[in-house]
């Protein structure tokens with residue numbers, strides 16, 4: 001991996017006065033405090049991707065991350081997944097620092113990353129095989145059910161190159177759901193799916209997360225999607241990204257009909273406003 | 287009539303009419319053109335010999351070569367030659383395949399092993415390895431061993447180099463996906479590096495076929511009782527060009543059959559590739 005752990009200048013500057021709410025230390029499932037992460041760029045360059053991110057997530061919460069392109073959302077997700085060592089700050093899951101990937105987390109990657117030599121069904125069972133949870137016929141049956149959920153039952157024996165981008169993305173989702181993670185990390189999973197399928201998938205995803213008490217971090221560029229899904233919408237600034245606003249969406253669940261309600265539109269407008277100023281860089285430092 | 291777009295092996299879309307006749311025509315286009323050139327060569331060859339432009343001792347006629355074939359197969363000597371060359375080819379190639387694949391996987395997978403062996407491998411890869419023949423004879427004698435060793439040494443490198451570069455070029459994104467699901471190194475090797483390098487391995491084997499045949503010929507040139515290469519060498523010294531031609535065709539046929547087998551394997555394994 002072409003990344004290196006780079007200590008940012010910010011720790012030394014003594015940033016104790018960060019405005020992290022975090023009321024109850026013990027109740028946080030996932031907790032980021034002052035998390036910064038920098039990539040080693042070209043030569044001696046350092047690319048500060050995220051800067052002092054604070055975020056506390058409770059078990060079962062659905063949190064959407066929104067922000068301008070390149071602001072470090074994928075980077076943050078990778079850090080939570082355990083792929084990238086953070087440069088400074090604290091990143092804990094159930095109180096323990098995140099050091100490496102674990103079976104409690106699953107990621108729906110921005111690029112589908114399907115194994116080209118496996119058919120769709122065996123791509124979905126891949127996570128199960130790797131984590132050694134279940135295998136063989138049981139895994140196949142489980143995967144079959146998830147394929148049905150994402151509407152790809154008819155393509156179980158197709159190969160990834162025979163699917164459209166949106167279909168591949170749905171396989172990617174099914175593969176992550178198959179391992180029944182506690183924490184689901186989703187990186188723009190529905191970006192290339194048509195509007196109708198997307199709404200159906202959103203409803204399914206909410207249902208699954210509720211039933212299985214899954215905690216979710218969901219990156220998206222779609223404000224409506226964020227408001228529809230989220231208990232909280234966190235808005236990042238431009239790179240180096242930090243969370244400038246944490247909008248709590250108090251719409252009752254299930255939200256199948258929520259899109260038609262005036263409150264929904266009000267939330268969309270609120271988030272759009274925050275996002276607009278975050279993208280323009282005005283909200284920096286609030 | 288329905289038009290179906292399919293992607294051929296290079297990923298270029300081709301329009302396919304679903305009428306059987308048109309489809310047959312398209313599929314056989316390759317075969318027809320490929321055969322046409324061979325037929326053309328034969329015609330020119332026949333004409334050149336028929337008009338006596340070249341004397342038969344330099345260029346035998348197609349009929350002469352056919353005749354030589356008939357003569358060769360009427361005696362049992364040819365079977366000794368087949369057996370000898372076949373044995374050298376089989377052992378040398380099989381050894382090259384097994385060693386090349388295993389060593390290539392190991393060297394590609396463990397970077398340190400790569401650092402350790404790469405300079406030596408590059409050195410041997412650059413050397414014209416047929417030049418090792420005389421040395422091998424000194425070391426291993428004139429018999430089967432030195433010949434198998436030469437074939438092996440010539441053929442192992444394409445397999446090894448291809449295999450290791452296949453393992454090294456593994457998709458880092460897929461590795462990340464695997465790690466995300468808790469896969470350790472061994473599982474990553476088995477489920478990503480290995481299947482990912484199959485096309486490279488088969489490509490290496492395909493190159494190794496031609497190299498092995500060179501090995502067989504050179505090994506027999508350096509001294510052999512039997513073998514197709516030895517037969518060609520003897521016939522050449524006695525200006526029996528028709529037998530030389532027959533021998534060349536045997537070599538070519540062996541190469542083509544083996545290549546066809548590897549290509550068949552490639553198609554089987556490449557169902558997932560466009």
Ligand SMILES: Nc1ncnc2c1ncn2[C@@H]1O[C@H](COP(=O)(O)OP(=O)(O)OP(=O)(O)O)[C@@H](O)[C@H]1O
Pocket residue numbers: 002003039040041047048049067068069070071072073074075076110239
């Ligand atoms: N491997 C890397 N090496 C160096 N810099 C990187 C690397 N990956 C990302 N970056 C930089 O870090 C910044 C954040 O990237 P990241 O992928 O996290 O953005 P993002 O918020 O997910 O954007 P998008 O919405 O477009 O997916 C970008 O400016 C990018 O240039």
Ligand SMILES: [Mg+2]
Pocket residue numbers: 073074075110187
């Ligand atoms: Mg991203």
